[in-house]
Amino acid sequence: MAEKVIAGFTVNVTEEGYLTDKTQWNKEIAAEIAQELGIEELTNAHWNVIDFLQKDYAETGKLPTIRRMKKEGGISTKDLYDLFPEGPLVKAAKIAGLSKPASCV
Amino acid sequence: MKKLLILGAGTAGTMMANHLNKKLDLKEWSITIVDQEPQHYYQPGFLFIPFEIYSERDVVKEKKQFFPKSVEYIQAPIKLIEAEQNLVILQDNTRINYDLLIIATGCKIAPDEIDGLEDGWRKNIFDFYTFDGSVALRNKLREWEGGKMVLHLAEMPIKCPVAPLEFLFLADWFFNVKGIRKNVEITYVTPLSGAFTKPRASAVLGNLFETKNINIVPNFNVSHVEAEDNKLISLDGKEVEYDLLVTIPTNMGDQLIERSGLGDELNFVPTDKHTLQSKAYENIFVIGDATDIPASKAGSVAHFEAEILTENILSYIHGKPLEAHFDGHANCYIESGYNKAFLIDFNYDVEPVEGTFPLPGVGPFSLLKETTINHWGKMAFRHIYWYMLLKGIPIPTVPPHMKTSGKKL
CATH class of the missing domain: 3.50.50.60 (FAD/NAD(P)-binding domain)
Known part of the structure; x- marks a missing residue:
């Protein structure tokens, strides 16, 4: 665990820069993390994904799968890859201030 | 009644x-x-x-x-x-x-969830998450002379998340002992960002893939299989070729x-x-x-x-509040080949770390460390499972909540 200044806010992050305290997240932080990940601007379509991730995480206590984002969130997989290229779930989760998609080791 | x-x-x-x-x-x-x-x-x-x-x-x-x-x-x-x-x-x-x-x-594997998987099913596409599947794969390996073996994880969550790693390590050992390792290219294809996703485990286990000469293709979310051409295709158009595909399909309830x-x-x-x-x-x-x-x-x-x-x-x-709380405790051996294994012990909040288990400071098992005793623990566990665990007989010194003593936190 470490501290990092993102968009002028001091926040607690993991070694890989994922926020560890959801209450410290805000939209400016999201925008700066997005830029670090090569996403210049967060559009409404990006926010739609981020909002769904946060809402679903609050309800279920875990990150949704790509399948769930499609079925429950109505977010097509193609859109997801267009918005967050390469690893969509990894990038979107980081921007949303949530944990990294992980296994047990 | x-x-x-x-x-x-x-x-x-x-x-x-x-x-x-x-x-x-x-x-x-x-x-x-x-x-x-x-x-x-x-x-x-x-x-x-x-x-x-x-x-x-x-x-x-x-x-x-x-x-x-x-x-x-x-x-x-x-x-x-x-x-x-x-x-x-x-x-x-x-x-x-x-x-x-x-x-x-x-839960069980749902191979139908991935288009094209059934076209090569039990020909050169196998699973090891079912009794029939593991037996069919054994029979295939008896005659297989080598080539590209790809182990593929479709999506999380899966039953026993360490099993894919164990499979890879045992495959490396198996082909070595068989004398055909030089003819086998082993590749792990995963939707996660790497073979290991937790910092402490990555630090200890991270170099295993390199030392065992196992390739990894991370961030691969499968779209479908083109069985005729022996290819896995990802949602963003990446391709991985195989001669023998061992897949862990979507797990479903x-x-x-x-x-x-x-x-x-x-x-x-x-x-x-x-x-x-x-x-x-x-x-x-x-x-x-x-x-x-x-x-x-x-x-x-x-x-x-x-x-x-x-x-x-x-x-x-009895109309009382539900006060017993599960903490997410899991305890898993990770077989690494050559009669050795790792052991991990973790819960919702504490990732796998180094230490001793089940007795703090004593063991006999070592956490997040490769030892022969860990391997023999795994081998003995089958008997504990049949004769104690299923019958609800408690295992001495192993309570349901994870112990923090004996761990390097």
């Missing part, structure tokens, strides 16, 4: 039948357990069958020998759970009314859950991660692989959950 009904007689359901038979007042409660399969499989043993460490007979026993005499066992498929009416209907239309229901229907309208998009039942009570019905509890809780889908988790759930069911019956 009140009825406690358990659906599913795998690891979790069988343990619950044994625990509750001892704890419930049997003058007031009758216990029934339903399962369609007559055989109980020791599922951790499936991993060893392709590499001829175990044979079929090491992993199968008759289910009925694990139930107490006072528990009624019905071998039948289940048609529907009518939760609003506290009713379960079996395939033959037998109706069972319950006062309290435990869902322990597990039982279709009964979907039919009954009780599941999420993967047929897992929304469950309170601490009390193990269903989120939708207060007289339904859920245990083992059937839940949607963010714990590993593993036998050790079912084992620890069973002790917590037994307490909570007694509280529920």
Whole structure:
């Protein structure tokens, strides 16, 4: 665990820069993390994904799968890859201030 | 007489039948357990069958020998759970009314979820998450002379998240011993960001892939398989070629859950991660692989959950608050080949770290460290499973909550 200044806010992050305290997240932080990940601007379509991730995480206590984002969130997989290229779930989760998609080791 | 009904007689359901038979007042409660399969499989043993460490007979026993005499066992498929009416209907239309229901229907691989997989199924595409699959793969490996072996993980969550790693390490060992390792290219294809995702485990285990000469393709979310050309295709158009594909398809809860309208998009039942009570019905509890809780889908988790759930069911019956809380505790061996293994012990909040288990400072097992004793622990565990665990006999010095003593936190 470490501290990092993102968009002028001091926040607690993991070694890989994922926020560890959801209450410290805000939209400016999201925008700066997005830029670090090569996403210049967060559009409404990006926010739609981020909002769904946060809402679903609050309800279920875990990150949704790509399948769930499609079925429950109505977010097509193609859109997801267009918005967050390469690893969509990894990038979107980081921007949303949530944990990294992980296994047990 | 009140009825406690358990659906599913795998690891979790069988343990619950044994625990509750001892704890419930049997003058007031009758216990029934339903399962369609007559055989109980020791599922951790499936991993060893392709590499001829175990044979079929090491992993199968008759289910009925694990139930107490006072528990009624019905071998039948289940048609529907009518939760609003506290009713379960079996395939033959037998109706069972319950006062309290435990869902322990597990999860299984769903190869249909990936287009094209069935075109090569059991020809040059195999699984090792089923009894038939691991036997078929063993038979294939007996004649296979080498080429590109790809181990593929479709999506999380899966039963036993460390099994893919164990499979890779054992494959490296197996082909070495067989003298054909130089002819085999081993590649791991995963939707995760790497083979290891937790910092402490990555730091210790991270170089294993390099030293064992195993390639990795991370961030690969599968779209479909082109079996004719022996290719895996990802959602963003990446391709991986294989000669032999060993796949871990999407894992899903039982279709009964979907039919009954009780599941999420993967047929897992929304469950309170601490009390193990269903989120939708207060007289339904859920245990083992059937839940949607963010714990590993593993036998050790079912084992620890069973002790917590037994307490909570007694509280529920007596109208008391559900005070026993499951902490997400899991304890898993990771076979690494050459008669060695790692051991990990973790929960919802604490990732796998170094230390000793089960006795703090003593062991005999070492956490997050490769030792021969860990391997023999895993080998001995099969007997503990059959003769203690399933019957609900507590394992000395291993309580359900994770110990923090003996760990480098």
